[in-house]
Amino acid sequence: MKTKLVFDISKALLIARWKQTLVAAVGVTFSIAMFISLLGFMTGLNVLLDGLILNRVPHIRLYNAIRPNPQQPVMRDDAFKNAYHFVSSVKAVNGRQEIRNSTAIIDYLKSNNSVIGVTPRITTQVFFNDGNIDLNGMVQGIDPEQENRLFHFDDYIIAGSGSDLAKIPNSIILGKTLADLLLADVGEVIQITTTKGEIFQLKVVGLFQSGIQEYDKVQSYASISLVQKLLGKTGSYVTDIQIKLTNIGDAPATAKSFARIFNTDAEDIQTANAQFETGSFIRTLISYAVGITVLIVAGFGIYNILNMMIYEKMDTIAILKATGFSGKDVQKIFLLIALVIGFFGGIVGLLVGFGLSLIIDQIPFVTPSLPTITTYPVNYDLWFYGIGIAFSLVTTFMAGWFPSRKASKVDPVVIIRGK
DSSP: OOOHHHHHHHHHHHHHHHHHHHHHHHHHHHHHHHHHHHHHHHEEEHHHHHHHHHTTTTTTTOOOOOOOSSSSSSHHOOGGTSSSSOOSSSSSSSSOOOOTHHHHHHHHTTTTTTTEEEEEEEEEEEEEETTTTTEEEEEEOOHHHHHHHHHHHGEEEEETTHHHHHSSSTEEEHHHHHHHHHTTTTTEEEEEEEETTTEEEEEEEEOOOOOOOHTTTTTEEEHHHHHHHHOOOOOTOSSSEEEEESOOHEEEEEEEHHHHHHHEEEHHHHHHHHHHHHHHHHHHHHHHHHHHHHHHHHHHHHHHHHHHHHHHTTHHHHHHTTTTTTTHHHHHHHHHHHHHHHHHHHHHHHHHHHHHOOOHHHOOOOTTTTTOOBOOOOOOHHHHHHHHHHHHHHHHHHHHHHHHHHHHHHHHHHHHEEE
């Protein structure tokens, strides 16, 4: 019976001061809405920026680094065996970029349960001939089908088709900026010169745009077989093996293991993009900090409103305690008021925040550097909505705790005597 009375009295106090209640609820609604929309937009932007880099980067890259021989001639001379060796201007000689037994390595990786996919790649430097001018550039030899499956290659093709690399002989896909410099379009033929001085005529079958202008200024793609032909190498020649894992967090440890097993160099995604990941983490941290700050400010507003309500209802509190209500009952009444404000304000805030996110998601965002993006990015992760409603309840509970605790300690005799 007393529980029902507590609810009825809380309801009566909420309705009696409905304007104050509405102001407190609007404060919670606004803070939750801003938290949801801000966090959704900021994390959506992070996902977009991460995708520009991480979608194009393997979790592990196997390659042979060019480095000087650690055993110099002076070290092999018995006369200087126990001496300190100071060798300067050491040059790399007979550097072998090819990965030996690449076919066997790829077959092994494909059978590994921790690997989602693997694709070979060859990187070579060329000169793009534009009249009397030679533009320095790079050609990546890829398997178009695997490249698209693992690294979303087709998402960055703005003209033509990536699959044409495997269908059309002597074909190439140019970076958009490079194509503009060469005044080349899909269907036209360009001329390149390899580092060995050999000249090749290649047909442009597509244009590629990653969103990073300096990258698109030098980068181009061709089939692996064509790049092997440009270099005068056999069909087994591969300089890189790109690997994607089922769990990206295992990349550092797995890279070390693969390097030891295959006797190659291995670079994991965390090491290669440490600075980028740090920036992404900081942006997300700032988003959470701003959102939580907004919620805390709303909590102080609720605290002030409940505090004023208690001062105005001192006589009501005194009567309640004089008629048999304990201090805990009084505290429950005001805590219930705070939680009701937090709950309904939070629910409406989630709906408003979702609506704002939908509006942001429809705002046009057109930039030449990001051809695949047409609207501002928004992340609709349900985790944000759970954090929002939970934090609204926690904030309003804490905001109501101190005023309700003060109300529970009111001495009815002092209040009634004062009246």
